[in-house]
Amino acid sequence: MERLATTYLGLELKNPIIVGSSPLTSSLDKLKKCEDAGAGAVVLKSIFEEQIDNDAAKMISQTEGFVAHTDGQDFIEEVSRNYYIDAYLSLVEQATAALDIPVIASVNCRSQGTWLDYVERFAEVGADAFELNYYILPSDFGRSASDIEDEYFAVVQAARERFKLPLSVKISSQFTALANVVKKFDKMGVDGLVLFNKFYRPDIDIEKLTTKSSIGLSTPSDYAQALQWTALLSAYLNCDICASTGIHSGDTLIKMLLSGAKAVQVCSAVMKNGHKVIDEMNGSLLAWMDRHEAKDFVDFRGKLAHKRMEDPSQWERAQYMKSLNVEF
Template sequence: MADLSTSYLGLKLKNPLIAGSSPLTSSLDNLKRCEDAGLSAVVLKSIFEEQIDVDSESAVDESNAYLTHADAYGFMKQASMEQSIDAYLTLLVDAKQALDIPVIASINCRQNGSWIEYAKRFISCGADAIELNRYVVAADVEVEGPAIEKEYLSLVKSARKQLKLPISLKMGPAFSSLANMLRRLDELSIDGVVLFNRFYSPDIDINKLALVPAQMISSKDEYALSLRWTALMSEEVRYDICAATGIHSGSTVVKQLLAGAKAVQLCSVLLKQGLSSVAKMEKELSDWMDLHDYSSIPDFNGKLAQEKMPDPAKWERVQYMKSILEAQKG
């Protein structure tokens, strides 16, 4: 029987399958189900700093008739914010008491917000690690690329300076030089990076002529981007890479591990196929390892990373004609 244990963010995991932030990780009952299903760690549903601010402003607006004093306004706003934070802290504390697997707190943060104070409170409540979520839609034509990069780097630098717990950054791929960005994160001594986040996107309802949310569930074919960048960077950086998006089968888990990922985050597959998919993926991974005579994940982890390939340029090729011709032959 193959040993599926691995290490991510300095945490010992019984297998590389982590429950990513989603509705499935927003309640204690679901967190228990995740552990029972065989997942090795859970990332709590992200707390959105921006949403907390919006909700607190709404609470103030609803009580506006009673807020004739500036101190009253500040009190109401702070009380509303504390209510949201307290609910998250309660979930974190309950999860740590009920689960035997690592619990990772997740914060969707803004550059100059209160997220650092939230993170400190999560740490005091027993979080095993902190996952920072950051995404910027670079839609302002006056803002140049380096300014966006500076925001990310400043956020991680601040987190590393003030937080002593393992820190990871869940990020998107939209950088002019992603490789350079990932290397610079390494220079800041971050513990891990999750490649990549799947963010909200708008769509258009052509009948109602209105904006609607686009499909948020990934498909089984969407792992290619994270696979490529995991393979390109896993031997170039010291931190752990966790692959995400489009991971719907054990074979895709194998691919990500071969590329150099230390773990993978599952989300859409759990929402789409249910938690029973975890045991299936775990078995597929174990069977593949037995078939290839690998007794543990370190035996093959990163075996096909770019730095270990006889033809490393293969991971960088973007020409598609050969692929089209091969597909036509098939």
């Protein structure tokens, strides 16, 4: 499998398939299954800033008599936060000790909150890298695009300054000027970008008249946006790009690599079809390399990136008119 070896965030991966943050990576047993199935790396299921705060509030509500005392609430908040953070750090430590593949810790945050106070501890327990999953829902009528972008920059800059391990940022595509935002992240010294987030969506139960969560697993046709933007950006950045969303087959994996991705993250494909898809995708990649006489990744990675094509307009809106003129 040496022919499939690649680097991502400066880490050596035996192949470019990373199992993304999900229920598939929430325990040591599940992480071992990912490694045994042939994954090149794993991203641990994110620790959520909101979950920590909610659990802290729940613990406080159960100790009302105690928190009536001076400094009691602050003490309980600190203890409860540390409890959940320590449990996550324990998983990081166990995983790095038990697995031979890189282990990437992950935080899903909503602000420059208290999570910044413990990011250094990920390095102390052996994490190989850190993935920051940050998203602002642009639903505030009073906030401009530049206001929201500035908040992203502030959070990423704070993480970069506080965290010395390789840092990747998992982002959404919902920026007015995506290329400009990505370039600024690159200049901040971010080591990698994951394109793109796949979100849980709210839904409505029409009988109970309540809202509910929609799981929203990706489908094999969902890869197009990540493919386009990987091709548009990859050759112009110093940081690595990891493609995510809609990667369900070896063919899609190959497309992402040709567009310039250093690695890909899979999740829905494994949840739908089992861990065997990892080995199948690696097998498809090797077979394709044999057909095209490619010895390793250097022979083809990024060959079809925007910067390297004679006619880069094929990755731009000019293709829209061609699509409209296709005969059915």
